[in-house]
Amino acid sequence: MENILDVQNIHTFIGQYHILQGVNVRVPKGSITALLGRNGAGKTTTLKTILGLTPPREGKVIYNGQEVNGLRSFDIASMGIGFVPEHRAIFRDLSVEENLKIAERKKGDYLRKRDFIFNLFPDLKRLITLSGTSLSGGQQQMLAIARALVPDNQLLLIDEPSEGLAPVIIEHMMSAIRELSKDSTVVLVEQNFLVASQLAEYYVIIEEGRSVQDGKMKDLAADKAAIHRFLGAA
Amino acid sequence: MNTFLRKNIVMLVAVLVLSAFLIAAAQGMDKQDFVITLLRGLAVGSITFLVASGFSLIFGLLDVLNLAHGTLFMIGAYMGWTVVVRPDTFVDLLTPLALIVSGFALGDVYPLLASRIRLGLSMKRMLPWGLILVSILLFGFILPRYPIAIWDVGNYGQSPVIFAFMADSGTRLPVMPAAFTEISMPVALIGLLLASILGAFGISLFDGTPRTVHLSWRNFVSIAIALIVAVAGAAFNDSLTTFLYGLSSNWLFFTAVLVATLSGVALGGLMEATLIRPLYSRPIYQLMLTIGMSAIGIEMVRAIWGRPEFVMPKPAFFDGAGEACPATNFADWWANHCSTILLLDGRVRVYNEIFIPLVGLVVLISIWVLLQRTRLGMIIRAGVQDSQMVEALGINVRRVFTMVFALGVGLAALGGVLATPSMGLSNVMGESLLLNALIALAIGGLTSYPGAALGSVIVGMIQQFIIKYGQIGIAIPFTDIVFKPTPPLVPASTVMLMVIILLILPNGLLGKKE
Ligand SMILES: Nc1ncnc2c1ncn2[C@@H]1O[C@H](COP(=O)(O)OP(=O)(O)OP(=O)(O)O)[C@@H](O)[C@H]1O
Ligand SMILES: [Mg+2]
Numbered sequence: 001m002e003n004i005l006d007v008q009n010i011h012t013f014i015g016q017y018h019i020l021q022g023v024n025v026r027v028p029k030g031s032i033t034a035l036l037g038r039n040g041a042g043k044t045t046t047l048k049t050i051l052g053l054t055p056p057r058e059g060k061v062i063y064n065g066q067e068v069n070g071l072r073s074f075d076i077a078s079m080g081i082g083f084v085p086e087h088r089a090i091f092r093d094l095s096v097e098e099n100l101k102i103a104e105r106k107k108g109d110y111l112r113k114r115d116f117i118f119n120l121f122p123d124l125k126r127l128i129t130l131s132g133t134s135l136s137g138g139q140q141q142m143l144a145i146a147r148a149l150v151p152d153n154q155l156l157l158i159d160e161p162s163e164g165l166a167p168v169i170i171e172h173m174m175s176a177i178r179e180l181s182k183d184s185t186v187v188l189v190e191q192n193f194l195v196a197s198q199l200a201e202y203y204v205i206i207e208e209g210r211s212v213q214d215g216k217m218k219d220l221a222a223d224k225a226a227i228h229r230f231l232g233a234a
Numbered sequence: 235m236n237t238f239l240r241k242n243i244v245m246l247v248a249v250l251v252l253s254a255f256l257i258a259a260a261q262g263m264d265k266q267d268f269v270i271t272l273l274r275g276l277a278v279g280s281i282t283f284l285v286a287s288g289f290s291l292i293f294g295l296l297d298v299l300n301l302a303h304g305t306l307f308m309i310g311a312y313m314g315w316t317v318v319v320r321p322d323t324f325v326d327l328l329t330p331l332a333l334i335v336s337g338f339a340l341g342d343v344y345p346l347l348a349s350r351i352r353l354g355l356s357m358k359r360m361l362p363w364g365l366i367l368v369s370i371l372l373f374g375f376i377l378p379r380y381p382i383a384i385w386d387v388g389n390y391g392q393s394p395v396i397f398a399f400m401a402d403s404g405t406r407l408p409v410m411p412a413a414f415t416e417i418s419m420p421v422a423l424i425g426l427l428l429a430s431i432l433g434a435f436g437i438s439l440f441d442g443t444p445r446t447v448h449l450s451w452r453n454f455v456s457i458a459i460a461l462i463v464a465v466a467g468a469a470f471n472d473s474l475t476t477f478l479y480g481l482s483s484n485w486l487f488f489t490a491v492l493v494a495t496l497s498g499v500a501l502g503g504l505m506e507a508t509l510i511r512p513l514y515s516r517p518i519y520q521l522m523l524t525i526g527m528s529a530i531g532i533e534m535v536r537a538i539w540g541r542p543e544f545v546m547p548k549p550a551f552f553d554g555a556g557e558a559c560p561a562t563n564f565a566d567w568w569a570n571h572c573s574t575i576l577l578l579d580g581r582v583r584v585y586n587e588i589f590i591p592l593v594g595l596v597v598l599i600s601i602w603v604l605l606q607r608t609r610l611g612m613i614i615r616a617g618v619q620d621s622q623m624v625e626a627l628g629i630n631v632r633r634v635f636t637m638v639f640a641l642g643v644g645l646a647a648l649g650g651v652l653a654t655p656s657m658g659l660s661n662v663m664g665e666s667l668l669l670n671a672l673i674a675l676a677i678g679g680l681t682s683y684p685g686a687a688l689g690s691v692i693v694g695m696i697q698q699f700i701i702k703y704g705q706i707g708i709a710i711p712f713t714d715i716v717f718k719p720t721p722p723l724v725p726a727s728t729v730m731l732m733v734i735i736l737l738i739l740p741n742g743l744l745g746k747k748e
Contacts, residue, residue, distance in 0.1 A: 051626055077628035089623040091616040092746075102612050103627050151628065 003062075004029040004155055004185045005050065010059035010069070012049045019045050020056070021209040025187070027155070027202075032177070032186040034200035034217065036193070036231055042209045043189040044086055047157045050187075051083055052076045063155070078105060082148030082184075086159040088140045090132040097128045099143055103150040110150055117146045120176050138169040142176070149180060156180070159189045174199055193231055197221045205230045248743050252692065259699050262708055266580025271702045272695070273577075273587035277656070278670075279694030280594025284649030286671035286678075286686040287601060288642030294618040294681035295638050297517065298510055301524040303646050304668025305531035306498060310647025311654045311663060312539050314494035315546050318486050319394070319401045321478030322409055324493065326382040328467035328474075330426055332460045334373075335500050337430030338507055339456035344438040346449065365436030372429035376422050381412035387540035398544035398659075406479070411472070423468060427461075437508055487549035491651050498647025499640045506639035511632070528664075536661055543661075546654035548573070552585035586656040593652060597645065598687055605683060614638060618681055669725070670697075676732045679745025688743060696731060697724050 005027040012020035020042050027033045035043045048054045050061050052073040061069040068076045077083065091099050100117070101110045118125040121142040127135065135143060141161055148156050161177065162170045170192075177186065177199055190196035196203070197217055204214040207230060220226060260268045289303045300306075317324045353361065386392040392407075400407050414422065467474065478486065509527070513520040554571035561567035561575045567584065574581045575588070582588065605611035613634050617624045625631045649667075657663060670693055678689025700719050707716035719727075735743065 053622055053626060072630075072632075073622075073625045074628050074630050077626055083623075083626040085623065085626070089620050091619055091623075093615045093619060094612060098612055102609075102616055102624070102629075105628050147627075 002029050003027055004064060005187070006060075006062040007046070007050060008060040008062065010046075010049055010056040010061065012045055012054050012056050014045070014054060019054075019209055020049060022059075023049075023206060023209070023211045024214075025204050025211060026214070027185060027187055029185055030181075031202055032181050032188055032200045033202040033204065034196040035187065035189045035204050035206060036196060037206035038230075038232060039191075041206045043206055044159055045209075046206065047083070047085075047159055047187065047189060050076075050157065051081060080152065080154040082151070082153035082156045084144045084148050084156065084158040084161065086163070086189075088144040090135065090140045090143055092131065092133045094132055095128070096124060096130055096132065096135070096143060099132055100147055100150050103147045105151040109152075113150050117149055120149075120179060121146055138165050138173075141165060141169075141173065145173075145176065145180075153184055155185045155187070157187050160191060161188070162190065162192050162195050170195060193227065244739065244743055248688065252695075256695075259703075263702065263706055266578050267702060267706065269578050270580045270582055270587065271698050273582060273591065275695035275698040276591040276594070276691065277587050277694070278697060279674075279691035280591050281649050281653045282667065282670045282674050282693055283594055283687055283690035284597060284652070285646050285667050286674045286690050287597075287683065288645035289668075289671055290675050290681055290683065290686045291614070291638055292642040295614055295621065296506075296510070296514075296635050298639075299521055299524065300639075300642070301521065301668070302505075302527040302531060303642070303671070304664030304666075305528040305535075306501065306643045306664070307646040307650040307667055308535060308659075308661070308664035309501070309531060310494040310498050310650030311546075311659055312535055312650075313497050313647065314490040314651030315394075315398070315539075315544075315654055315659055317478075317490035317493045318483075318547060319397050320383075320385065320409070321481075321486070322383050322411065322475045323385070325467060325471055325475045325478065326384075326412060329423065329464045329471075330377065330380055330382075331497075331500075332464035332467065333423065333426035334430050335504060336427060336457050336460035336464065337432070337434035338504055339460050340431065340434065340453075341438065341507065342453045343449065344435050347435065348439060362436040362439035365432045365439070369429045369433030369436060372425055372432070376417065376425045376429070379416040380422055380426075381414055381416075383409055383412040387538075393542070394539050395542050395544045398546070402545050402547040411475070419468065423464065427464075434507075437512075440512055482550065483547060483553075484549045484551045487551075487655075491648065494651035495644050495648040498650075499644035501647075502643025503636055503640035505643070506636045510639065511635075532661055532664070539659070541661060543658055545658045548585055548655040552589060552655075583656075590652060590656070597648070601645075602683065610634065610637070670728070673728050673732045675742070677735050677742055679742035682742070682744040682746065685742055685744035692731070693728050696728055700724050700727055 003026045005025065007023060007025040010020055010023050011018065023042065023046050025033070025035070025046065035046060037043050045054060049056050049069075050063075052068070052071055052075075056069050059069070060067055063076070063079060063081070066079075068079065091102070094102065104110050123139060124142055124146060127139060132140075132143070145158065145161065148158075158177070161173050165173065174195060177188070180186070181199075188196065188200055190199075197220070200217045202214065203217050203220055205212050213226065213230065256272070259271075263271070285303060285307050289300060292298055292300050292303075316327075351361075385394050385397055387394070390396065397407060478489070481489065505527070509523055510520060513523060551571050553573050555573060556570070558566060558570045559572035559574065560581055561570060561572040564575075566572075567575050572584065574583050576582070603611075605615060613624060613629055613631075617631055617634060621631050621635075624634075650663075653663070653667075671690070674689035674693045675686055676689070677692055678685030678687070700723055701721075704719045704721060704723070707718040709716050739745075
């Protein structure tokens with residue numbers, strides 16, 4: 001199977017700190033791949049390293065067969081990678097519509113994708129003129145995902161979409177992610193193992209800055225001991 | 235209505251306090267004094283706003299406290315003065331300045347060039363320094379030999395003070411055109427272009443990250459413009475000079491405003507690309523750099539234009555005098571272009587107290603439209619909050635940084651040149667204005683655009699009212715005492731107000747909580 005993303009032994013430093021010390025992630029095209037691990041394991045840093053926001057000092061990031069480590073973030077993103085960061089990062093001074101429009105890479109992206117997006121998140125449609133600040137946590141999360149859908153992205157990096165959301169909203173979020181994964185590959189960071197195991201086909205476990213285990217999600221779900229050891233969850 | 239009240243409570247209270255203050259101020263003085271003081275406050279506020287808004291845009295988006303902003307305001311003033319008083323000097327400068335900038339206009343091409351060069355590691359380390367050294371040597375050789383007709387700061391009879399005085403009284407001293415003698419023109423032009431390209435290439439190599447560059451004609455537009463300006467300036471030097479000398483004082487002033495603003499834009503872009511950009515990861519060094527730049531800028535102005543203060547001729551449009559002046563209504567004013575107009579029996583200077591506030595208003599609205607209605611403005615507003623996220627969307631934020639820095643410096647330079655006909659020119663004009671602008675921003679909110687406007691107007695008003703009361707005195711109620719605020723109270727009072735506001739609202743009137 002073809003990998004859209006191949007992260008090979010990356011080492012990332014933030015200031016003096018050696019945060020990632022050898023992370024390998026292979027993401028098959030069209031799949032949902034979950035990055036799992038305890039708090040502070042380095043999942044977010046892995047996503048940021050892929051995008052070049054915290055460039056790796058060693059190792060390679062190969063996207064669509066092309067080495068992208070060392071390129072500037074906006075160049076990497078422009079190759080078709082969408083980023084839904086931890087804590088959403090909605091632009092407060094922009095309206096909901098502007099938060100979507102700003103993600104355009106070609107003129108008209110927003111108009112083209114509008115129906116698809118509002119189909120996925122009907123709530124957003126009536127919020128369109130509000131400012132980014134006045135949204136609830138769940139609405140902000142929807143907007144953050146929607147923003148990554150405006151341009152034609154082949155790969156979406158989604159960081160903890162269920163964080164701080166009510167169960168009903170999480171359900172809604174999950175079906176949306178399932179829906180959009182029909183068109184693009186998804187790398188999902190998720191603390192909630194139940195959510196991760198229902199969505200993802202593959203997984204990679206990161207522990208203290210290293211990738212320690214990967215494989216098919218259904219094998220991991222059956223291995224209670226591994227789940228307990230790596231994730232501390234039942 | 236209720237939510238409106240709650241959201242804008244600070245604004246409303248500020249407006250109320252301000253109006254109360256104005257009403258109180260109006261009690262103690264004549265109607266005409268009040269109107270004039272109000273307009274002067276607006277004028278000072280407008281100039282302050284031009285500096286403060288650029289400063290705040292730069293700080294908001296780039297997180298750079300550009301303490302050289304006042305100096306850049308001053309450089310705008312001196313540039314504009316040069317165009318009005320010595321057009322020949324300006325025309326002579328056009329070519330070398332355009333050539334110095336031209337290399338940096340090729341910014342996107344260098345990464346491509348760099349990727350073609352295969353060198354060993356130690357050579358790769360040396361290359362940028364080598365290029366920069368060659369560039370400096372070339373500049374050092376050519377620039378002192380480049381012929382520029384200029385005043386002589388050392389000789390009083392040929393000093394800017396005299397040129398300014400003569401131009402102000404409507405005559406011009408004869409000047410000697412400069413000619414290429416020490417160096418031939420082609421050598422000078424090609425040498426400067428080469429020096430600029432080598433220097434810009436060298437500096438670009440410090441930023442080691444490779445880039446995927448898709449070259450198109452767009453990448454060459456800026457250098458083409460620079461080269462056209464350079465070649466035209468050299469080829470048509472004489473006719474351009476004659477043309478500028480023949481212009482009416484209005485058109486010459488307009489040209490000066492345009493030139494000063496554009497040189498501010500170019501200088502800002504150059505400064506960001508060469509000095510500020512390598513230091514984004516070291517904010518303290520950046521701060522020290524801007525302080526150093528400010529000192530260097532002042533010394534350069536002293537070396538070129540000298541230390542004494544001098545005047546800027548007012549354009550004839552605002553300088554009429556005679557029987558029909560001061561004008562009593564607008565139609566009268568239009569017919570005679572009087573320098574003053576009677577408003578409620580007070581003599582108002584049209585340029586200082588009406589034109590400048592109008593320009594301030596136009597700029598206020600234009601920048602607001604830019605911020606709220608264009609894609610660039612959207613990116614700026616988003617980037618002020620989280621520039622990393624903007625970059626993660628695939629937007630070249632660094633380029634927007636350069637544009638905003640250039641825009642901010644352009645606004646300061648515009649403020650500088652506009653202020654000259656009323657304030658004159660001096661080496662310290664920038665310092666005091668930067669201080670005003672910083673106080674205005676502290677009052678209004680450091681990164682808030684409406685805050686910059688509100689703060690600037692408040693600072694301008696307070697200063698002017700205190701100056702006025704310094705002349706007429708405040709009659710303390712129920713006593714015979716007339717209190718006259720002394721001049722040192724002017725800056726002190728604005729600082730006091732700043733402290734009071736910051737104690738109540740740490741983020742200023744319209745600033746957002748971080
Ligand atoms: N700016 C920083 N400076 C210093 N250390 C940092 C910085 N950012 C992250 N770290 C450290 O890097 C490690 C990995 O952080 P990261 O955010 O990638 O973890 P994570 O797996 O996403 O955790 P979480 O589940 O809490 O989001 C943590 O130990 C964190 O403390
Ligand atoms: Mg995280």
